[in-house]
Amino acid sequence: MNAINTDATCALCAAALDAHNRSKEHIIPNAIGGRLTTQTFICAACNNTYGHAWDAELARQTNWFSSSLGISRHRGEVPKERVQTIDGTGLWLRSDGTMAPEHPRSEIQEVDGMVTVRIVARNFDEAHRMLKAAQRRYPSIDVEKAKQEMEAKDEYLSSPLHVQLQIGGPEAGRSIVKTALAYASTCGVPHRCCDAAIGYLQHIEGTAPFGFAYTFEFIKARPNETVLHCIGLMGDPERGLLLSYIEYFGHFRFLVRLATQYSGEPVNASYAIDPISGKEEHVDLNWTITDDQIQAIFDGTADVHSGMMKAANHVMPIVLKRNEDRQRQRILVEAFDYAAVSLGFQPGDAIPTVHSEQFVALLMEKLSPYLHHLVARSNRAPALFGPDPLGNASSSQDA
Ligand SMILES: [Zn+2]
Structure with a gap:
């Protein structure tokens, strides 16, 4: 698309x-799977100074969604992220949706001159380095023999993960407003019409010109099977409104006020993308929202809580199913490869x-831990999404 x-x-x-x-600026950040770009929005210096930092913070806060869904990106992989279970265990969540211990562990015992080393590492290279380090203290350790005895083991979480369900802070907020502004710019809205958005982006202080949009359904015929990134723009000079609706991962939903008092041309545009496939999708947006509803969203008096939980309960089963499908696929391939190579x-x-x-x-030997895990899980209560006061929720997820 040309801007x-x-x-x-x-x-x-x-x-x-x-x-x-x-x-070259991604309208929806590249880090969360955005594809649409513009080259006539901001200069390289501004993009490097602010744009990257704002988008990086947004990407960090939504990284669980990117990793669990396995989104595709124009450039680079989804970075690994430190996550925590409800009972406090730290883990690394990798871009393929698997997890690894936050820290490697080693235990060395010497009884009657016999040295026993137990190492839990995140990969074979790390285990090798730890063995070499142990050998410096205990020269009798046979590193080559120990390497041959190393094995990769799958373990499954017994405690649910903490997942952040709300985006916060001035940098992530600016990423959202920048996206709204970039989209307005590509739709031909002159920058001078977007005073509210530009004023906010240029200054550290000031009221954020956006609010959490959970009290009004902007997407007509919301798809049940996929989550989308969506951006809409509505300009109505009669009502003095220039608004942008932004939704990420089907869950994070914002309304952005671009103009204090809009008097430009009428505009109505939308764009959506499936972050998993990177394909553009068609959505119809509903802009029948009333002035009172808009005001409540910007004042922060709209009831965010119940709408956010409703959104989470819509999106989470899709994300978890996608994560589980990828896990099953990966485990089956690993088991087939293991059996073939062993023979x-x-x-x-x-x-x-x-x-x-x-x-x-x-x-069956290789699949056994996974099958035991499935049986154990079928005996547990299903996952419920309830937030704590920080807007976090727990989600049952497998390592
Ligand atoms: Zn600039």
Whole structure:
């Protein structure tokens, strides 16, 4: 999509944009899977100074969603993130949705000259380094033999994870307002019409021109099976309104006021993307929201709590199912590869019938922890999403 910014100046510092300072800006941040870009919105200096930091903070706060869904990005992988279970265990959540211990552990015992080393590491390289370190203290340790005995083990969480369900802070807030402004700019709205948004982005102080939009359903015929990133723009000079609706991961929902008193052309535009596939999706937005409802969202007097829980209960089953499907797929592939390699074949080779019994036995050996986990989980109560006062919620999730 080509942007039509008639200003050809930076929305933040008003520098004229030319081939030297032009910056390719993702309208929805690349870090959460945004694809649509513009080169006529802000200059490279402003993008580097502010834009990246604001977007990085937004990405950090929504990283559980990015990792659990396995979103695709234009550039780079979703970074690993430190997460915590309800009972306080720290873990790293990786971009493929798997988790690893936050810290490696080692235990060395020496009884009657016999040294026993137990190491829990996050990967084989780390285990190797820890073995080498142990060998410096206990030269009798046979590192090569220990390496051959190392094995990868899957374990499953017994305590639910803490998940942040609310975006907060001035930097993430500015990322949201910047996205609204960038979209308005690509829709041809002159920067001078967006005084509320630009004033907020240019200054550290000031009231945020956005609110949590959970009391009004902006998406007509919301899809049941997927979560979307969505951005809408509505300009109504008769009501003096220039508003943007922004939704991330189907859950984080905001209404942004771009203009204090809008008197430009009428506008109505929307854009949506499936962050998993990166494909653009069509959505219809509902803008029948009343002035009182808008005011309540910006004043913070609208009831955010129950709407947010409703959104979470819509989105979480989709995210958890996607995470579980990816996990099952990964575990099956690992088990097939393990069984094949143990019998002296390459992963993916056809296994001769004569080996089928051994193959199935090896497959079951590798699948056993996962199957036990499924049985144990089926005996537990289903996950409930209830927030604590910080807007966190717990979610049952597997390592
Ligand atoms: Zn600039």
